[in-house]
Amino acid sequence: MDDTVHRHAPGRAPARRQLAAGVAAILVLMGCAFVLPRWLLFVGTMAASHGVVTLGIVLMMRGGVVSFGQGLVFAAGGYAAALAGMYWGLSDALLLVAIGGIGAVVIAAPFAPLLSRYRGIFFAMLTLALSMVLYGILVKTTALGGSDGFNLSRPTFFGIGVEADQGNFAMYLLAVAVTGLLGLAARVYFDSTRGLVALAVRENELRVEYLGASVRRLLATDYIIAAFLGGVGGALTVLALGHVEPNFSYWTTSGEFVFLAILAGHHSVAAVFVAALLLELVRSFSALYFPNTWQLALGLFLLVVIRFLPMGIGSLWSRRPAARPASTGPTA
């Protein structure tokens, strides 16, 4: 992130350089698909798709609110993609992912104006309540498989059907490309005038209103953007697993995304995906070597991060604008 005050620094384009680095990182990660073992590709797919859901929470956190109910849009996106595959016969993975994002927006958008009136624990609990309502509905809907959910057939990729052993490979490439591009878009947003105003909303809503911007509109829009991201993440997850179930909307799922958001902090987009990858790795290895204790490992991990990196693991590499001593101008 660009922080210091450079008045006359010609030829400096940090934003563009940062985006170029982001594109390069995405390409490298996609290139990794050719060398990494298949199980690790699956872990990467899960990290990317859970990371993009978390990115939505981080986006809201920048405006000062935390959703404890992203399971709502995660499940909405997952079910939307799965149902579009089942009833409309669609099989193109990218199309299904887009349907997931849009489906989540359709479900979440009506609540955005209401939610934008609440802050803090009330916002968190209301979003949680909405996700649990969806959970309740999904569990009771036998047409959708009830609490077991249902399976869906393997997607195609741009008209090409893939064999079973190529599935992980193709899903990984798609997940990295889609979530990577959304991550870059988020970076553009965070560095924009609107992104900066969101940071001010986090600290002083009254002033932002008195400067002429609508705080509620900003928070409502952020919630809808986060819904899209959550829906995309849900759809990617469902396509990778080949299965969808009401647990997507259960509160522990939502809690995991909040966990990731706190782990990552709200200053770095890359940190969100790094946090998601760490979580998936811890989960895989704990499940392998210490069955049923991986929550313990996660708890300790979070404790250490909160104690030593209160701004999240993103603070390891992205310094905050305010954290640097003044380096400019005549000292008054």
Place this chain on the structure above:
Amino acid sequence: MTAPILEARSLSKSFGAVVAATDVSIDVPQGQRVSLIGSNGAGKTTFVNMVTGYLKPDAGQILLDGRDITRLSPRQVTRLGVARSFQIPQLAAELSVLDNMLVAAACNAGAPSFLRPARTPEAIDAALAILERFDLAGHAGRPVRELPGGVRKLLDIAMALVGKPRLLLLDEPTSGVSVDEKFPMMDTIASAIADAEIAVLFVEHDMDIVTRYSDRVVAFYSGRIIADDRPEAVLADEQVQLYVTGRRKHA
């Protein structure tokens, strides 16, 4: 005489049994510097809050350039060219001084954009230019939470000026500032508000500052205006001396 930019007509406001404004009427022409005086609870801040849309009067009308703004929100009033500063500075404490200014610029340029970068060299230059008028440019990179109170007060006013308002309301600009610093601070503010067209209303308790920096003084007592005239005349008024300034008559 130019047409008034602000016309407050018979504003009344009460909070339960507490009457904060009764029949308050003020016309402010372009460019006038008006100080609002009165003891605590006299209705000065209530008046500022009604003009800026934070409070809706129970009765009466507020016109800006002849347009009714009585029922508008602070956001809408701001967009019409009214800005205010606060008795307790309202800033984003974790952001730098410069970023606070850029927030003000971003809000002012219509709806903030998803795509327009916030920290362009042009935006930074424009923000620094205003900060320089307030002698704040040296603090630009510092987070607001590290700044002393007087600097925060100035930044609060600097942010209000970003939107090039035509009417500026300052709620106790020198409160919390030491006696020695009050005059230098008012000098800074007066010269920073370079545009003589801006009408400025400021709430103030220090009568020396009132005398030196205003064209006109409006004295409030118990929700009513008890005097409205040139500073010398208002400060000589018997009621004002009794209820506001507390100065005894000499002879």
